[in-house]
Amino acid sequence: MIFDIWKQIKAKQFSSLYLLYGPEAFLINETKQLLINHVLNEDGIDFNLSSYDLEETTIDAALEDAETFPFMGERRLIFLQNPVFLTAAKTKEKVEHNLAKLEAYLKEPSPYSIVVFSAPYEKLDERKKITKELKRKAAILEAKQLNEGELKAWIKERSAYNGVEIDAPAMDLLLSLAGTNLFTLTSEVDKLALYSGAEKKIDEESVEKLVSRSLEQNIFALIDKIVHRSIEDALRIYYDLLKQNEEPIKILSIITGQFRLIYQVKELARRGYGQQQIASHLKIHPFRIKLAAGQAKLFKDEELANIMKLLADADYQMKTGGMSKGLLIEMFLFRLNDHV
Template sequence: MAAMDYKQTMKQITKGQFAPIYVCYGSETYLMQQFIQRLTDTLLEPDQRAFGVGRYELAETPLEAVLEEAETLPFLAERKLVVARGATFLTGAKDTGKVEHDLDRLAAYIKSPAEFTVLVMTVDADKLDERKKIVKALKELGALVPCTLLGEGELVAWLEQQASKLGFTFAPGAAQTLLQYAGTSLQALEKEAEKCSLYVGKGGTITAAQLGELVTKTVEQDIFQMVESIVQLNLEQAFTMLAELLRRKEEPIKIVMLIARQFRIMYQVKDLQQQGFSQQQMAGVLGLHPYAVKIAAGQASRFEAKRLTAILEQLGELDYQMKSGRIDKVLGLELFLLRLGA
């Protein structure tokens, strides 16, 4: 058997169909939390949840102790949930922890798991080491549940699903605008969706224009929008955004650093595109969300590689001049934007 599909597994759990062991792995910890919450809600009655869930950190607790807990009969309940976080021994990463884990004991447990326990191990890693016997055994059991970052289409669908649960809708294109403003963290997006719901009320529709007023943007997101304005040759908008950042007392050197980061990503994406990398592969190489790569690729298409190199050199020089006091910081930033627009 291969890894289980996250959505399919969630549906099975909702129907009361449980596997004895799950291994949740990937970078999207929000999905892991939702998975454990769904298991808790379906597996245990509300009055059993306080003592029906055992939580362990494998960096501090040996696997043997976790499995002993799994094999101990539940207290005042038919079933129990045992959650063990940080199963790095399932990855290719070197285990630097001081705790030793008995993987033979886990292999024996996999062959004969306790009927009254659901054991969940989590690991914050995009891949498990499938050369390891223990990973092969877990895969054979169908216990692997990938909790990977969602693509742009999946993120939009997830946002629309959240909106439906909260009783409002996104106007066409507004969900994509929310991704641009708030980023791709599901936790942050969940909070923004709740805010939208309160703003428009039950049955309401949120528009892209309203999101501009409503969403709490990080400095990184603001810089991203400012660079987007520059790329679209909308200098007036770029200067308005710069004025707002300065009004909020953001340090000009930090603004330069973040602008440079965005142009560096554009340069790297352009370079990798020329080498034939797909957006998914680029995301892996650069450690970015595929959606961020897609946006950067769109921005990079407006520039020649030589122009991007020149812009990065200008930013390096501006950073030096600012730090050495050779130019007024705000003036330096404004001159850079004017030169870029020209």
């Protein structure tokens, strides 16, 4: 649905009304930018682009603008931010909206304006008449968190937009290294496309070489070495982190968080939860749950319990000043070798 709407916008097949809603800010911002680029010409942007915050401005004022003829262009483009009247949220409204005016506009939208409702809410109140009417009339983009399949479709689409192809192993590695944040993924795909050369292909080798690693991703690599019993490699990564002036207490916190996740995934899977259910229960992206589930299979219950105890001991000593902070993680990794 996301890509369908974007294709229509790029083909200049516009709707008079758009409803963009959901918590994924990147998708909403990207859609807005596409509309600006394809609806307005450069000369008309200053005259025909408007944005209203409906927590501060009445819907009447915004719709008056929508009913005004465009100047130096064919259409007006009007963004209506934070339409709180579409939600069930109890808010202290600063303005009073004339929803009857909006209902009348929805029945007969201006032919020379495109009105975009931008609602950064998880859910809309489907019981409200105005919500039902808007959803019936508008082109809708639900900006929700993408699942693994949708993320891969996104990466493939973004690569194609840059005129390059990306293979499946490269996509898997990119998601592992860059995570699931769309702002980050877009930046990395654009960079990889720029360096793809004459072949116009992104492969696993180029991802390994060029994708930036956050502290969390470097520690993920460290944990991956631990779960595969490569303690020497884990120590090498840890020493590199120290050379980058990363704080041992932060490193320990992220290691602990990942092993806690592995433990939780293993326990919930034993209770019969599927990966999607676990992701929903823990409020963590399904792709991270999938990776943790794979890691959980490499540990027995008692091994994970011992690791959690070692981490708790290291955390206590780090906070009470019992030993050098840097040395504590090194000792944890050495002791871990005896337990895994």
